[in-house]
Amino acid sequence: MGTGMQAQIVTPVGVHALDSGGPAIPCHRCGLCCERWQPLLTRADSERLAAHLGLSAAAFEMAYTQPYPLDDERRLLRQVDGHCVFLRYEGRHTTCTVHLARPQACRDWQPGLSRKECMEGLARFADATGLIRLEDLYPDEADRREALRALAPRGSP
Known part of the structure; x- marks a missing residue:
């Protein structure tokens, strides 16, 4: 996309200009949040991820985390090659390989047009x-329908 050009989404009902400050939208799996952020893990996050991967909590922490310098009790999810260790690239989309057990910080992330990362993604x-x-x-058709609802002018069905 050229400099100064505004992205637009082409849908069956027209072209929608995208501007920051817009609505929440389904995640489009660009992976930018997983490249930019390094989630701070709680003990519950580590235990859930370890169980999901079939590891002990100690083995999980050794393999997939690093110390958080401001708190001895919590750890950061490790990054590899500039992105979360659990992020996989599939063409222009990405996949979280531990999505069902992802950290709370990732669960709390709400994608939307108000997020700089989502707009850049x-x-x-x-x-x-x-x-x-x-x-x-x-x-995915369900995600397309949800996106169309989010992009529809307020008051539309």
């Missing part, structure tokens, strides 16, 4: 003119 799906096809952004 949309650019990964834009063509040279700044257009983003809804089908490219959301391969």
Whole structure:
């Protein structure tokens, strides 16, 4: 997408200009939040992730975390190659390999057009003119319907 060009999503009901401050939208799995942020883990997060991976809490912490310098009780999820250790790239989309057991900080993250990371992540799906096809952004039909509801003018069905 060229400099100064505003991204637009092409949907069956028209073209929607995207601007910051917009509504919550389904996650478009760009992975930018997983590249930029390093979740602070609680003890419950570590235990849940360890169980999900079939590891002891100690083995999980040794393999997938690093110390948090401001608190001896909590740890940071490790990053590898500039992103979360559990992030996998699948073309322009990404997948969290521990999504069902993800840390609370990740569960609390609410994607939306008000998030700088989400707005920047949309650019990964834009063509040279700044257009983003809804089908490219959301391969899943349910996510497309949710996105259309979020993008609809207020008061629309």
